[in-house]
Amino acid sequence: MQLNRGKAHVADENPGTDSRNTVFVRRAVKGDRAAFDQLVSIFHEPIFRMVYVRTRSRVDAEDLTQDIFIQAFKSIGRLREVDRFRSWLYSIAANRVRDFHRKKRLRSFFMISSGEEIPGADSNDAYDDPEPLKNVMRKDFWGHLGGVFGKLSRLEKEVFTMRFIDQLTLREIAESLGKGESTVKTHLYRALKKFRKEKGILKLVGGEIQ
């Protein structure tokens, strides 16, 4: 079955677990296929974005998004707390992305050791925007953000991305990563401290405001 991401179904830019979603989740937990389809249409783009930031590949992000929703579909019957659906879904996504990177590292290790080239190994498969200026800006932005991310630890990067790009709450981040809220706060604090020292990205982000 194909699911259209109809604009009418999309709640907003950042669909939290609002009361409408909770109704869908409750129905989906009981095995209502149509309710799950609604959840897919609401969370398809946010999950795709979440994966894209971590893979920087549209194709991989699409494949992983598909896998994430299939996994969610298979196990939604076991979800006990319906108000935690969003963090539950993001935890599936985070684990799936982690697996993807592990496999990719392993594959590249063997490929490199055998001297073979990996087709499409460059995850940074830039998509072309019809506007050249936007293309330049996009490359500049991801380049700067990559520079910042390079200075953060894995957990700092994850917490920072979840908070400011995926726009999850601290509680949702803690639940998604299976960490305590205080641990999340500590890592977010450290990440922000490092971020504030990066003049390049600050200039870029600050310039956007004016």
Added chain:
Amino acid sequence: MKTNFKKHLHEDQLIQAMVDVSALPSEVLEHLATCPGCKEKKRAFEQEMETLGSMAHGFMPSPRRRVRIPETKKPGFGWFSGYHSWRMASAACALLVVLFLGWNVFFKILPERRLAGLEEEIQRDGQFMAEINDLVENPLPAADRAISGEDYARVDDNLLDFIIPQVEESENSPSPA
């Protein structure tokens, strides 16, 4: 509202306010609520982070492919559906293993053992028959044989005839002439 805490928020406090404003000390919170400069700094920081998020979203592609969720399997019939199908498969596997082992035990391993047993039995029978024949030939125990003169019983008659020819036979035999 006047506050006693005159110090403006420093960088660490500003970051702390961004992470979790409620974790700030009460006097700092009080200052933040009243100081327009600190409020503006905090708002600008929040704006920067929001801009970062919206720029990231703006510079991301949209998914081209739709998510396809596989059709839900229709429930099967009785014992051959869902959980029971696994049970049936396990039972079938167990049965196959038992049959395989049974085949080996009854049709491969046992005949070999049976043949070995038969050979032993034939050997025992042979020994027994030899003892019986021996008793037929020499019914007396070894100690009594010397008295009865049966010690020579084992000497071949043909050999004895050759060494000591029988006299009666040579006298009674018809003359060739």
